[in-house]
Amino acid sequence: MNRTQREAAVRQVMERGTPQVPADLYGDVVRRGSRMLRRRTAARRIMWLLLFAASVAFVVWALTARPWVEPPSTTTPPMRGW
Numbered sequence: 001m002n003r004t005q006r007e008a009a010v011r012q013v014m015e016r017g018t019p020q021v022p023a024d025l026y027g028d029v030v031r032r033g034s035r036m037l038r039r040r041t042a043a044r045r046i047m048w049l050l051l052f053a054a055s056v057a058f059v060v061w062a063l064t065a066r067p068w069v070e071p072p073s074t075t076t077p078p079m080r081g082w
Helices: 003-015 025-065
Strands: none
Touching: none
16 A cells, blocks of 8 residues: 555545444443442542551551660670679
8 A cells, every 4th residue: 555545545534424323322431431430439548548557557566666776685794893
């Protein structure tokens, strides 16, 4: 297919009218779109809830375990001056 044939084919496609859309398609699309929106909103809320729960669990763990504090020594220092 050379360039003029391609241009002619593109013109034919562009000159055609828009295809007729079935009447009940609009309702299906709206229903499906609203369902997708609800699912996306629910997924976003669940992700925020999980993030909040993980951060609360981390804060509780950090306050109880206190990983920044040096652990106490298990041996006693030598006694001098007796």
